[in-house]
Amino acid sequence: MSPQIRQARPEDRAALFSICLLTADAGGDGSALYSDPDYPGLIWSVPYLEFEPEHAFVLDDGGAIMGYVVGTKNTRAFEQQLDADWWPVLAEKYAGRDAVAKNDGRVLEYIRHPKHAKAPLADNYPAHLHINLLPAAQTGGWGRKMIEAELASLKDAGAKALHLGLSLTNDRAFGFYKHIGLSEIGRDDAIWMGKTL
16 A cells, blocks of 8 residues: 555654654654653644644655644734743743753753744745655655645645745755745745745
8 A cells, every 4th residue: 555645643743753853853752852752743743734734745655653743824813822822831931951962952942932924025926835755755746746645735725825945955855845846035044935826
């Protein structure tokens, strides 16, 4: 039986945490960078499952989750919801935590002082997404198929354009996104790419 792209469900939460960690080092295994395996997923995957489940999809290979794509049609509205309902809960839960591993501080700082998309980015490309696939699913066109599922979902919800960010060192992902029709729209501490829907 071949893998299937399906809507994410609440029981996929643990898989989203795991895959986010295993791809957190510019697409590679980030386990050594975080003292808590949930840290990356608290920012880059699970909030979308919690608050935008209609735009969350997984690649299910007979019950084994091999990847996910999550997104929101309106970055500003999503950020406001997280500011109200997600970050305060995490800030209380992790109030006594100190950074131990290399990237812990980045996550703890994000929880305590959430970042928001810059105005031109969120205004001109209001939707955004995150996608991560385990190595075994990084061939066979699954990345493209999952992006297509997400773009269709966002477009059907009324999104006019979207953006995504990637590590400055993730050359492979940059090439992939260009190949499927996204354009570079800016660089700072990340490469920003966008597409009109």
